[in-house]
Amino acid sequence: MDQEAAAERALLASVDGSDVPGPVAAEFLALAASLMDASTVRGVLVRVVEAARAVVPGADLVSVTLRAAGGFHTPVETDPLATRLDEIQYRLDNGPCVDATRKAGLGLTFCSDLAASTRFGPFGPAAADLGVHSVLAIGLFPDGDGPRMGALNIYSRQVAGLDELDRDLALVLAAHASTALAATMAATSAELEAAQLRQALESRDVIGQAKGILMERRKIGADEAFGVLRSASQALNVKLAQVAKTLVDRRTEV
Structure with missing residues (x-):
């Protein structure tokens, strides 16, 4: 046995x-x-x-x-x-x-x-x-x-x-x-994957909002607006999503 x-x-x-x-x-x-x-x-x-x-x-x-x-x-x-x-x-x-x-x-x-x-x-x-x-x-x-x-x-x-x-x-x-x-x-x-997915979706959403603000303020296209965000991210050594969030949170100041 x-x-x-x-x-x-x-x-x-x-x-x-x-x-x-x-x-x-x-x-x-x-x-x-x-x-x-x-x-x-x-x-x-x-x-x-x-x-x-x-x-x-x-x-x-x-x-x-x-x-x-x-x-x-x-x-x-x-x-x-x-x-x-x-x-x-x-x-x-x-x-x-x-x-x-x-x-x-x-x-x-x-x-x-x-x-x-x-x-x-x-x-x-x-x-x-x-x-x-x-x-x-x-x-x-x-x-x-x-x-x-x-x-x-x-x-x-x-x-x-x-x-x-x-x-x-x-x-x-x-x-x-x-x-x-x-x-x-x-x-x-599973919880970690769900959290990562939520974070990815939130990042994508805030980047979209920031692009919209730049497109409206500067009268530029979507690709150019994304390029502005990416350049700022690289220059500041800050994640692109964080740059976008800062812009969205302080939209009335820029």
Whole structure:
């Protein structure tokens, strides 16, 4: 049985057989409801790390890694130590949270004994020195061969502190997070495009008004009026739309 099916089984096991969900299922229901209310990427991530800390039994610290143009960063965490652990991996360009953004399939990266592991180079011993001995990281949106936009990171202070159930629950959490992030980013992108379209239409309208004023005052054609505006824009090093708006706003003074 695959990881997602196992995760669903784990969730069903938290229900006591009645119509009332168990505590884990209730947390996921609450998470799903809260994600519907989140309107920003940060809002989604805060809800996800809080849910991970609450429902994953072995989770002592939780954070989210996000990929940006300049590298990786940690926008949310449940403890500053989680960010410190993440940042060690960013500097090394090696570690579970970095690996999970690049790994194909589920993007699942796991280590039960960081002090004894050589898989991530210096990161394992460094994490153990800071009192963290187990880690689980799962890639976030999109699925496939990567690279992904980030990872959900779960740390335990205990050797073998994260087990199969923890991994299954984290997979379901990551799936929730990925879906919500995709929807939020799509909505944000649509809003940005709408704002840019409005701005373009407003700019075109004000340029048209300014051209009309010049045509009337100077008795010139449309092309010549546009040339006047463009020359003023270049001479003043100001956007053409702003030159046009100034002319329209101060039409009685010119």
